[in-house]
Amino acid sequence: xxxxxxxxxxxxxIAMPAPLFxxxxxxxxREIFLSFDDGPTDSVTPLILDTLLEKGVRxxxxxxxxQIRGREEILRRIDGxxxxxxxxxxxxxxxxxxxxxxxLLQDIARCRAAIRRVLPSFSAKIYRFPGGSFLCPRxxxxxxxxxxxxxxxxxxxxxxxxxxxASELYERSLATxxxxxxxxxxxxxxxxxxxxxxALPAVIDAFLQSGYxxxxxxxxxxxxxxx
Numbered sequence: 001x002x003x004x005x006x007x008x009x010x011x012x013x014i015a016m017p018a019p020l021f022x023x024x025x026x027x028x029x030r031e032i033f034l035s036f037d038d039g040p041t042d043s044v045t046p047l048i049l050d051t052l053l054e055k056g057v058r059x060x061x062x063x064x065x066x067q068i069r070g071r072e073e074i075l076r077r078i079d080g081x082x083x084x085x086x087x088x089x090x091x092x093x094x095x096x097x098x099x100x101x102x103x104l105l106q107d108i109a110r111c112r113a114a115i116r117r118v119l120p121s122f123s124a125k126i127y128r129f130p131g132g133s134f135l136c137p138r139x140x141x142x143x144x145x146x147x148x149x150x151x152x153x154x155x156x157x158x159x160x161x162x163x164x165x166a167s168e169l170y171e172r173s174l175a176t177x178x179x180x181x182x183x184x185x186x187x188x189x190x191x192x193x194x195x196x197x198x199a200l201p202a203v204i205d206a207f208l209q210s211g212y213x214x215x216x217x218x219x220x221x222x223x224x225x226x227x
Contacts (some may be wrong), residue, residue, distance in 0.1 A: 022188070026081055032183040032212040033219060034059035034204075035153065037088055037128060037160070038190030040067055040074040044101035045189045047197035055204045055212035058083050060151075061189070062128040065090035065111035072118045078121055086126035086151070086214035088110045094130060101142045108146070126151060126217055150216055159196045160188050166198035173203045182219065183212070 006032050032053075039045040053057055061078050068075055079085060089097055090110035097107045108127065115122045120194055123224050125146040133140050134152070135169060155177040157169040164172070169187075177183045185203075207214070 013020050014192055028108055030181050030183075030210065030212040031215050031219065032158075032177070032185060032207050033215055033217050034187065035062060035128070035151070035217065036187050036189040037058070037062045038065055038092070038188045039192075040071045040078070041189060041191050041193075042071060044072070044193045044197055045071075045074050046199060047194075048189045048196075049074075049081060049083075051197065051200045051204070052083070053081060055201065056152065056210075057208075058216050059148065059214075060084040060086055060217040062086040062088035062126075062153035063115065064088050064092050065109070066092075068114045068118060075115070075118050079122075082216075084126070084130060085115060085119070085122065085124060086113070086217065087148075088128050089130045090173055092130050094135070097130060098136050098139070103141065104136075104139055104142060106201040107183070119151075125149065128152070140164075149218060151184060153184045154180060155183050157188075157196060158182075159193050160186070162193075164195060166168060166202075168193045169195055169199040170206070173199070176207055183207075184217070 004070070034057070036048060036059060040063060048059075061083055063075070075085075087108055088111070090107045093099065097104055109203065112122075125148045127143055129135065129139070129149045129150060129152075132152050133150055140150065155173065158164055158172040159169055173185060173187075189196065203215075
């Protein structure tokens, strides 16, 4: 019964002609940067990629280096289908990564090497701190001095905060993006994120209906921003 109710709720949300959550906006161009952390995985990443291909939109995947072995074809697919790749970490173990500046940079280097073993031409230097840069703000300059640009987020589905249904992830994605002309939406393609894959088609449709253009990180600077 609960699954049936969730299905009908999600169907109702998908059918909404103009998402109420997204109606209040700043004027001008609207951009959304879908970002997925914690992959690649066998169970979720291909489902995410299938939806992105079907919808004709691109996203940014911040990958965990130790999960690449055995999933090389998934990484190649991410790259081959025009999505952006960024470094998330090699181990995703906070105590190890944030032990020192040296430990953080070593973790980044290991992740980069893991990607380059599969994609030798990989040259992007974009990074997402595990847990977000607010956990260790003192390391922001460390990452920048190493030549990386780090990206946090200003909207989130909540799939990294607990076990939620697809309809709940949909609602949270739109609610946290409300009123923002440039949205960096945090989602996950890690193990256990099957509900994210289920919610994604409706999330994409909602932003498309609200006039958002889907782009990959890094974003192009606005006209009034320095290059």
